[in-house]
Amino acid sequence: MKLASLLKAAKPETDIYVFYTDLRAFGKGFEEYYKKSQKMGIKFVRGKPSHFTENPFTKQISITVEDTLSRQVIESDFDLVVLANGMGLSKASDPIANFLKLAKSEDGFFKEAHPKYKPVDTLVEGVFIAGTAQGPKDIPDTVAQASAAAARVMVTLAQKEFKIDPILAFVDQNKCDGCEKCLENCPKNAIVMNGNGKAEVVEALCLGCGSCIASCPTEALDLHAYTSDQLYAQIDAILLNKPEGEKRILVFADNNCTYRVADALGVRKMKYTAETRIMRMPSSGRVTPNLIMYAFKKGADTVLIGDCEINNLPVPWTSKVGKENIEVAKKRLEEAGVQGDRIFFEEFNAGALQRFIDTVTNISETMKGLQPITSEVKEGLCQRK
Amino acid sequence: MPKKIKLTDNGAEFLKQIEKLSGETITMCDQCGTCSGGCPFVEEMDIMPSQIMRMTMLGQMEVLDSKTMWICASCFTCTVRCPRLLDVSKVSEALRQTKLRQAIDNINIDDISKEEAEELPSIAVVSAFRKFTS
Numbered sequence: 459m460k461l462a463s464l465l466k467a468a469k470p471e472t473d474i475y476v477f478y479t480d481l482r483a484f485g486k487g488f489e490e491y492y493k494k495s496q497k498m499g500i501k502f503v504r505g506k507p508s509h510f511t512e513n514p515f516t517k518q519i520s521i522t523v524e525d526t527l528s529r530q531v532i533e534s535d536f537d538l539v540v541l542a543n544g545m546g547l548s549k550a551s552d553p554i555a556n557f558l559k560l561a562k563s564e565d566g567f568f569k570e571a572h573p574k575y576k577p578v579d580t581l582v583e584g585v586f587i588a589g590t591a592q593g594p595k596d597i598p599d600t601v602a603q604a605s606a607a608a609a610r611v612m613v614t615l616a617q618k619e620f621k622i623d624p625i626l627a628f629v630d631q632n633k634c635d636g637c638e639k640c641l642e643n644c645p646k647n648a649i650v651m652n653g654n655g656k657a658e659v660v661e662a663l664c665l666g667c668g669s670c671i672a673s674c675p676t677e678a679l680d681l682h683a684y685t686s687d688q689l690y691a692q693i694d695a696i697l698l699n700k701p702e703g704e705k706r707i708l709v710f711a712d713n714n715c716t717y718r719v720a721d722a723l724g725v726r727k728m729k730y731t732a733e734t735r736i737m738r739m740p741s742s743g744r745v746t747p748n749l750i751m752y753a754f755k756k757g758a759d760t761v762l763i764g765d766c767e768i769n770n771l772p773v774p775w776t777s778k779v780g781k782e783n784i785e786v787a788k789k790r791l792e793e794a795g796v797q798g799d800r801i802f803f804e805e806f807n808a809g810a811l812q813r814f815i816d817t818v819t820n821i822s823e824t825m826k827g828l829q830p831i832t833s834e835v836k837e838g839l840c841q842r843k
Numbered sequence: 844m845p846k847k848i849k850l851t852d853n854g855a856e857f858l859k860q861i862e863k864l865s866g867e868t869i870t871m872c873d874q875c876g877t878c879s880g881g882c883p884f885v886e887e888m889d890i891m892p893s894q895i896m897r898m899t900m901l902g903q904m905e906v907l908d909s910k911t912m913w914i915c916a917s918c919f920t921c922t923v924r925c926p927r928l929l930d931v932s933k934v935s936e937a938l939r940q941t942k943l944r945q946a947i948d949n950i951n952i953d954d955i956s957k958e959e960a961e962e963l964p965s966i967a968v969v970s971a972f973r974k975f976t977s
Binding site: 473496498501503522525527530 | 845846847851852870871873874897898901927
């Protein structure tokens with residue numbers, strides 16, 4: 459539209475046609491722009507040209523297109539045809555993306571940390587995006603977003619000390635035997651070996667996802683605010699005083715999606731089966747096989763591990779670890795002679811309220827056919843008392 | 844039957860002429876259809892007022908062969924309702940003028956029988972002959 463009106467202004471005798479399928483002048487002052495181009499005599503025809511043929515002698519290009527407003531087919535010659543392409547991110551962005559470990563969304567642009575709450579942050583701490591790196595936009599929007607990004611950079615730079623989330627992994631130096639198994643189980647390579655041959659967490663890099671914990675054979679690794687002792691105590695409290703004949707679904711809800719879904723259900727006063735008990739976890743990767751076994755030992759009949767859809771996960775790695783843990787737990791249940799499917803895994807997005815209800819209802823239905831685990835079997839499930 | 848139309852220089856000239864005669868910027872028409880929707884005579888027309896606008900914009904001179912502009916009573920309902928503040932009845936009038944300026948005489952005196960001539964209002968006969976004289 460801009461190019462057309464510039465051309466029309468420079469050479470008013472040019473006959474200009476704009477073929478479009480849908481035209482939205484969405485921004486402030488854009489409608490006036492559209493009106494102005496119409497007033498200048500630029501003709502807008504709703505319809506997508508179906509084919510172009512070049513006349514070999516005159517080099518004119520013939521276009522066939524339906525004017526979908528008047529339901530007529532136009533077949534006409536044009537001296538110049540300009541094709542309007544969709545906008546994409548430049549190829550030059552690839553090395554930057556690789557270097558800074560920036561994620562791209564499905565449309566090919568750099569992904570923001572959150573489309574509404576963190577529109578200029580990226581998933582990498584301290585890296586911000588603005589303008590057409592994040593998506594197609596015009597100059598005023600780019601300036602607005604760049605100002606926001608600059609402000610976010612200043613917030614980071616103005617701090618004397620950089621504050622990080624207190625939910626971090628830590629290593630009990632007395633328990634660690636230096637087996638190095640945890641090193642490869644950290645998505646951010648935040649675990650290193652120190653001078654004493656023991657593992658150590660680099661707190662500035664740790665995301666607090668808890669994926670490393672299941673890999674530690676000596677239980678030396680733990681996560682602040684979600685320590686194993688705290689979680690075992692939670693399971694104790696949740697399954698305490700379970701009446702005879704009742705059943706329990708223990709939901710390990712990841713903090714990003716499933717816990718929010720459960721929270722939203724409560725806010726909206728939506729009902730789901732009273733057999734459900736919800737435990738908040740930092741991610742599905744923190745749900746170690748030991749925790750699952752302990753839940754069964756203390757009286758849970760089924761366990762549901764809720765996770766984000768893999769595209770929405772801040773760290774997709776946690777889902778992989780979570781699924782591996784579930785496989786280990788399933789094998790251990792089988793070996794102990796426990797009948798039936800008792801461990802469920804489901805991915806939720808933050809709006810999947812009804813699906814959460816449906817999932818627990820289905821599990822509750824399956825649970826009716828399950829025999830309670832006998833106390834002898836229960837004892838053998840987990841070493842922890 | 845859908846037929847293919849061609850965008851020509853003649854068509855562009857035609858549009859320019861109608862725009863000059865009517866004083867309206869026809870390319871401003873958004874094809875919203877408010878004029879056709881509000882027109883009290885639209886049922887009598889062969890093509891709708893909004894189609895008149897579109898055909899004129901694309902330079903289709905067949906628009907002059909339609910009945911629509913003669914049925915238009917210039918009631919200005921379309922003009923009042925047009926969101927782009929275009930005066931569709933002025934365009935109608937411009938089309939009527941253009942058609943008249945082609946000076947095609949459809950009345951041949953020899954074709955009128957004596958009986959018919961006696962029946963015809965004399966004022967109509969006089970107007971028919973004076974049509975191209977002023």
